[in-house]
Amino acid sequence: MAPSDPVVDPISSRLDYDVGELRRAELAADPVAQLRRWLDDAGRAEVPEPNAMAVATVDADGRPRVRNVLLRNLDEAGLVFYSNRLSAKGQAIDANPVASALFSWLGLQRQARVDADVEVIDGDLADTYWANRPQGSQIASAASPQGEVVADRAELEALVERYERDAEGLDIPRPEHWVGYRLVPHTFEFWQGRRARLHDRFRYRLTGGSWEIDRLAP
Template identity: 40%
Template sequence: MDNKHIQKLREDYSLSTLDENDVHVDPIQQFKIWLDESLKAMLPEPNAMTLSTVDSDQKPHSRIVLLKGIEKNGFIFYTNYKSDKGRDIESNPNVSICFLWKELERQVRIEGVAKKISSEASEEYFVSRPVKSQIGALASEQSSVIENRAILEEKFEALTKLYSTGHVPMPDHWGGYVVEPTSIEFWQGRRSRLHDRIKYEKEKKNWIIKRLAP
């Protein structure tokens, strides 16, 4: 496919509208409303989000992770703290996350600060995971270079046998982060690229709602 074909790829959005007078005063509650609507629409993995971090050399990195909780103070995901994203957050906790619900012509952009949650909360989630996922967290030194896949699979099989009848321990280097938002933008696709953009910005303890030009 050449550039001319790529340039012609476009959609004219018309499913819904978004007005600042209709949204919830709390952006996290507004996010829950939209997430519930994506669940009712039976979208595939509506909790999938792009997480962007910046490393110690100020280089940005993005990847897809899964939202695993919403608290009054932010959005929770879990990972290996020694992974690339974990090291990035250790040196610079400012992150952004982005949800795309294409079928509903919606996007949510969140900027904030990532903080580790308690080990107790991480443990509670870890034990709720499928056993093979627990073992996978033990087997994989995430983001490290490995010689081949066979080494990973051999380690996984050995750990599976080791913990075949007992409790799988949560790795010390594994756990959750909560992204405490400083701004959240809700984007609703509209016709002729005149999209609706409603942005919440935090000023002290209050949320200020603004409409942005598309």
């Protein structure tokens, strides 16, 4: 039987980027402000999960792994997300407290990358965020052995149901292993697609306590 034609042919599938442009004069002096602008633009454009970012870590053996998480806070101190410290990402961060994060807003033909050191945020801040999560999300986070092998979905659902029974009528405490991570950036890059692959790229580097901006060749 002859193979069917691919739905997406990675060789012939091409799109000429023509949605916008990025000029140095339009950039915010501070990269956090620039990132906030682009997050707001993505929200107004109704991009699904505009605060989703792919976070890459490196484990103790030097092997990189990447996954999507949700940005939950952004300020001058850095970018915050929450996760299970016992998970593969948590173990990798414990071994090598560095990461890169990538926002991809493909409908706007934009990307933003952040290279950073990583720190665990204060437990009180994590408690505050945890307390404002929907109870279903609290229970799932507390009951799920994130990243571990389970026999099937029924086993996972049974773990959640058992936790629900035990916690009925009670506040769900934040598990000690569920923590907040802050990416403390030293480099940002903002990428805007342009025609004929002549894209606009600008890099912010933290140098001597201030941000230096350079245009990069695409």
